[in-house]
Amino acid sequence: MQAPTNFQTQSPGDVIINDFAFSVATANGSGSQTSNNVLVQTLFNMGIPVNGKNLFPSNIKGLPTWYTIRASKDGYTARRATTEIVVAYNSATVVEDVHDLPSGGVCIIRDDIQRMAPQRDDIVTYVVPIKDLMNQADVPSAFSKRVENMTYVGAVAQLFDIPLDMIYTSLLKNFNGKAKPAEMNFAVIQLAYDYFKENVEKVDPYRFEKMNGTAGKILITGNEAGALGAIFGGVQVVSWYPITPSTSLVDGIITYKHLRNDKETGQSTVAVIQAEDELAAAGMIIGAGFAGARSMTATSGPGISLMAEFAGLAHYAEIPCVFWDITRMGPSTGMPTRTSQGDILFTYYLGHGDSHQFCLMPGSPEEAFEFGWRAFDLAEQLQAPIFVLSDLDLGMNNWMAEPFTYPDEPVKRGKVLNAEQLQQFIGEHGSWGRYLDVDGDGVGYRTIPGTDHPMAAYFARGTGHDEYAVYSERSDTWLKNMARLKHKHYHTGRQMLPQPIIDYDESKSIGIITFGTNEPAIVEARDLLAAQGIETNYLRVRSLPLAESVLEFIKAHDRVYVIENNFDGQLHQIMKVEFAEQIANTKSLSLGDGLPMAARWIIDSILEYEG
Amino acid sequence: MPSENVLGLSRNDYKGRKSTLCPGCGHDSISNQIISMAFDLGLEQHNLLKMSGIGCSSKTPAYFLGRSHGFNALHGRMPSVVTGALMANRELKAVAVSGDGDTGSIGMGQFKHVIRRNIPFVYIIENNGVYGLTKGQFSATADEGQELKYYGRNDLPAIDLALEAIIAGATFVARSFSGDAKQVQSLLQAAIRHKGIAVIDIISPCVTFNNSELSTKSYPYGKENEIPLHEIQVVAPDYVEAKEEITIGDYDAGEIIDVDMHDGTLVRLKKLGRDHDPRNRLQALTVLEEAQREELFLTGLIYYEEPRPTLAEAENLVPTGLVKLPAEALRPSADQLADVMASFR
Ligand SMILES: Cc1ncc(C[n+]2csc(CCOP(=O)(O)OP(=O)(O)O)c2C)c(N)n1
Ligand code: SF4
Numbered sequence: 001m002q003a004p005t006n007f008q009t010q011s012p013g014d015v016i017i018n019d020f021a022f023s024v025a026t027a028n029g030s031g032s033q034t035s036n037n038v039l040v041q042t043l044f045n046m047g048i049p050v051n052g053k054n055l056f057p058s059n060i061k062g063l064p065t066w067y068t069i070r071a072s073k074d075g076y077t078a079r080r081a082t083t084e085i086v087v088a089y090n091s092a093t094v095v096e097d098v099h100d101l102p103s104g105g106v107c108i109i110r111d112d113i114q115r116m117a118p119q120r121d122d123i124v125t126y127v128v129p130i131k132d133l134m135n136q137a138d139v140p141s142a143f144s145k146r147v148e149n150m151t152y153v154g155a156v157a158q159l160f161d162i163p164l165d166m167i168y169t170s171l172l173k174n175f176n177g178k179a180k181p182a183e184m185n186f187a188v189i190q191l192a193y194d195y196f197k198e199n200v201e202k203v204d205p206y207r208f209e210k211m212n213g214t215a216g217k218i219l220i221t222g223n224e225a226g227a228l229g230a231i232f233g234g235v236q237v238v239s240w241y242p243i244t245p246s247t248s249l250v251d252g253i254i255t256y257k258h259l260r261n262d263k264e265t266g267q268s269t270v271a272v273i274q275a276e277d278e279l280a281a282a283g284m285i286i287g288a289g290f291a292g293a294r295s296m297t298a299t300s301g302p303g304i305s306l307m308a309e310f311a312g313l314a315h316y317a318e319i320p321c322v323f324w325d326i327t328r329m330g331p332s333t334g335m336p337t338r339t340s341q342g343d344i345l346f347t348y349y350l351g352h353g354d355s356h357q358f359c360l361m362p363g364s365p366e367e368a369f370e371f372g373w374r375a376f377d378l379a380e381q382l383q384a385p386i387f388v389l390s391d392l393d394l395g396m397n398n399w400m401a402e403p404f405t406y407p408d409e410p411v412k413r414g415k416v417l418n419a420e421q422l423q424q425f426i427g428e429h430g431s432w433g434r435y436l437d438v439d440g441d442g443v444g445y446r447t448i449p450g451t452d453h454p455m456a457a458y459f460a461r462g463t464g465h466d467e468y469a470v471y472s473e474r475s476d477t478w479l480k481n482m483a484r485l486k487h488k489h490y491h492t493g494r495q496m497l498p499q500p501i502i503d504y505d506e507s508k509s510i511g512i513i514t515f516g517t518n519e520p521a522i523v524e525a526r527d528l529l530a531a532q533g534i535e536t537n538y539l540r541v542r543s544l545p546l547a548e549s550v551l552e553f554i555k556a557h558d559r560v561y562v563i564e565n566n567f568d569g570q571l572h573q574i575m576k577v578e579f580a581e582q583i584a585n586t587k588s589l590s591l592g593d594g595l596p597m598a599a600r601w602i603i604d605s606i607l608e609y610e611g
Numbered sequence: 612m613p614s615e616n617v618l619g620l621s622r623n624d625y626k627g628r629k630s631t632l633c634p635g636c637g638h639d640s641i642s643n644q645i646i647s648m649a650f651d652l653g654l655e656q657h658n659l660l661k662m663s664g665i666g667c668s669s670k671t672p673a674y675f676l677g678r679s680h681g682f683n684a685l686h687g688r689m690p691s692v693v694t695g696a697l698m699a700n701r702e703l704k705a706v707a708v709s710g711d712g713d714t715g716s717i718g719m720g721q722f723k724h725v726i727r728r729n730i731p732f733v734y735i736i737e738n739n740g741v742y743g744l745t746k747g748q749f750s751a752t753a754d755e756g757q758e759l760k761y762y763g764r765n766d767l768p769a770i771d772l773a774l775e776a777i778i779a780g781a782t783f784v785a786r787s788f789s790g791d792a793k794q795v796q797s798l799l800q801a802a803i804r805h806k807g808i809a810v811i812d813i814i815s816p817c818v819t820f821n822n823s824e825l826s827t828k829s830y831p832y833g834k835e836n837e838i839p840l841h842e843i844q845v846v847a848p849d850y851v852e853a854k855e856e857i858t859i860g861d862y863d864a865g866e867i868i869d870v871d872m873h874d875g876t877l878v879r880l881k882k883l884g885r886d887h888d889p890r891n892r893l894q895a896l897t898v899l900e901e902a903q904r905e906e907l908f909l910t911g912l913i914y915y916e917e918p919r920p921t922l923a924e925a926e927n928l929v930p931t932g933l934v935k936l937p938a939e940a941l942r943p944s945a946d947q948l949a950d951v952m953a954s955f956r
Contacts (some may be wrong), residue, residue, distance in 0.1 A: 218955035234941025236933045237698050257945040267929045269936055271698045280691040283684065287695025292934035295619055295695060318682055339684060384902040403952040406945040411938045448934060449680035449703055452657050459673055459681040471673065
């Protein structure tokens with residue numbers, strides 16, 4: 001141990017339990033992912049509410065990467081702007097990492113880079129003799145680089161009271177139950193643990209302790225949740241082109257598609273096609289949707305832009321299909337591995353002409369699962385593409401969640417006529433037209449190819465068409481069709497899509513509106529603001545077009561802050577368009593720095609106006 | 612010719628809307644042959660899909676098979692839409708129409724990849740060497756050195772789409788001329804039965820923008836210079852599904868190659884001048900290569916091979932169309948969800 005001279009050794013009364021954050025600084029591709037996963041999983045198993053966020057660069061090996069782990073006895077799961085503890089394992093960032101520690105913080109540093117670190121006497125430093133430990137370890141040299149990050153797991157376990165047997169359980173899980181690699185890694189953890197036990201005196205106040213904050217919960221990424229949603233939602237054709245951060249969503253579908261295998265033959269009922277580009281991926285799901293299958297793709301901004309023409313076609317030809325946009329920082333390739341909510345405007349209006357799309361915005365793994373299956377029902381009921389706007393933070397990071405609820409509604413296929421129903425329809429209405437709006441909700445009845453009826457066929461197209469899908473360039477026909485599409489969008493869709501979550505109490509005059517993954521930061525910020533006497537109401541938007549209740553909420557407050565993780569305040573811009581002059585009392589607070597939102601920024605921003 | 616087919620339908624029942632193409636356009640002749648093919652074979656229209664990209668050629672599916680579902684997709688992107696539709700329902704057959712601009716330029720990538728995936732459908736390229744719908748620009752198949760009144764001289768070499776198809780791995784590649792009704796008809800009959808993708812590059816003159824005798828894609832040139840590699844006849848065994856038996860017409864014995872199709876049909880080729888065996892890939896490439904250099908216009912079945920597994924087979928999909936699965940098959944059980952959830956604890 002190297003206790004700073006003027007650092008006050010904590011008395012037992014000062015102990016801080018289960019309420020602090022770590023930042024682990026390593027090099028990308030150095031195997032730190034396993035170490036970090038093991039730590040997060042173990043804390044979760046100890047019953048401590050936890051989140052793990054991977055702040056990584058767009059490269060495979062070598063560049064700096066950070067992993068932040070936050071334990072919160074009060075159950076807050078947002079990223080924390082500052083971390084009390086840093087694991088400094090990367091020489092390239094050690095200066096910055098140690099510099100950023102708050103006073104009283106803790107630095108766990110490998111001995112071979114210690115001399116590069118700035119000297120601070122207001123923090124505690126623990127040194128890991130990484131070379132010595134690795135020399136003692138009985139690890140084949142080929143693996144040694146890959147397991148040396150386990151030394152900090154051992155150090156952290158000893159310093160902060162994590163039981164080693166629980167670490168082993170998590171390791172085993174991480175290696176899918178394979179004992180051999182688990183044991184090899186564990187041996188290194190044990191060495192570091194023992195070294196710290198024998199040689200280092202603990203002088204910082206931080207401790208973990210088992211508690212009961214995660215009972216019954218799961219730890220899962222949003223992309224895994226979305227993939228499971230798709231599998232339980234009946235997806236049949238998936239086509240995609242690899243892109244971070246959406247790839248793991250399709251990987252998840254591949255992992256779980258066996259759940260839908262034919263029971264007798266073991267043959268697959270889910271086709272997954274890796275397309276040659278995003279244009280083709282979009283074309284395939286549109287073809288599949290037209291033919292009557294539940295189809296989806298997953299991509300991020302660069303892919304969404306290539307899909308624009310097809311998205312407009314699907315909107316106008318009224319083809320059910322599902323697009324996931326796991327948003328990352330744009331424009332262009334932007335910061336490809338950093339999170340953002342910056343694709344809302346582009347996606348909402350995707351397509352040329354007067355097109356607009358239906359968007360769902362999940363804010364948690366539970367919702368990623370639910371919207372994952374519901375998106376297909378909505379696509380078929382509305383006969384339209386559905387865009388699920390998630391982001392890198394939800395998609396690729398581990399989140400604590402309630403186990404998913406089995407879909408509580410039967411599969412909804414919308415208005416599809418088989419031969420018999422078509423005959424009946426013709427009997428009732430005289431004729432059938434693909435785009436005839438007999439129910440007044442803007443949604444016609446469709447037939448799918450293969451329907452054995454001489455009148456079943458129609459010709460889907462992106463060109464102007466009448467109610468019978470026949471080519472037309474007549475202005476009156478065009479206008480009638482547009483009016484129906486707008487009605488479907490602003491009336492039928494608006495009511496059918498997931499409604500906002502609202503926490504409202506008449507006595508409060510300040511409102512907060514947000515969407516998606518800002519939820520945890522806002523939950524925390526509202527508590528802390530309330531502690532300072534600023535009580536807020538809250539609305540979380542979950543779909544576009546905006547629900548009418550959003551406007552009601554705005555009208556019910558003196559001031560409403562619209563909080564987003566993009567630079568331009570894009571949701572706020574949509575509000576301005578859809579609610580025109582009625583929202584003068586709103587204020588856009590928008591950040592967009594590539595990081596998951598932290599409560600601190602929200603509190604500071606609101607205090608600037610309210611303080 | 613009988614006025615009704617095995618399904619009791621007339622040829623009229625296989626027609627579509629009235630064509631709006633320029634009178635005399637080669638594309639209309641091809642539409643007529645598609646109608647005849649489907650009528651003659653007694654194809655059930657509800658099990659047929661007609662698909663296309665964008666262009667004059669791609670408008671034509673509106674003009675045939677009025678009782679089949681159709682999809683006029685995007686410029687060059689028909690192949691991906693067909694792929695999705697046929698993966699969703701592998702029991703459908705599809706006839707797709709594209710132009711040389713549609714396939715040879717903007718759609719080249721999808722063309723190559725749909726072949727590579729072996730999606731089983733008939734891919735017809737109505738090749739006129741120009742962009743028709745956008746009024747006469749050179750396409751990628753236009754002859755090098757060709758002159759057009761407005762756009763001047765084309766200095767770039769032509770892309771041969773039959774060559775490209777063979778290289779990409781197509782197992783049925785043919786070339787024909789829209790003015791040769793008989794040959795187009797036989798090729799279509801063989802193509803619709805092929806289990807893999809069947810590419811037919813049909814020279815289809817644009818009478819409005821590219822009918823100069825100097826163009827190899829013009830009507831006069833096609834008429835003058837067509838060299839059929841063989842006469843083609845499709846011989847169906849008795850047992851094939853609802854379609855009429857095709858009797859073997861008169862042909863000269865001796866110089867005959869029978870090409871076995873997967874469904875038991877034979878394509879019987881009567882060799883003409885050239886000694887071409889379409890089962891030989893290298894020979895197919897050579898013949899096309901030579902023809903290009905000598906400005907010969909070869910037609911017929913240029914390459915044929917027993918088809919590789921289709922994408923649906925390669926993915927081990929259930930044999931029935933996915934769209935026919937009952938709602939129960941779309942959702943695993945609550946117990947399965949509980950098991951998955953337990954693995955995330
Ligand atoms: C993305 C896109 N780019 C350009 C066009 C304009 N466009 C319409 S048809 C066409 C060319 C059609 O030529 P070809 O495929 O040879 O068919 P033809 O009209 O000659 O039958 C073009 C460029 C378009 N519809 N979409
Ligand atoms: S412009 Fe050419 S290709 Fe188009 S319809 Fe007229 S003749 Fe046919």
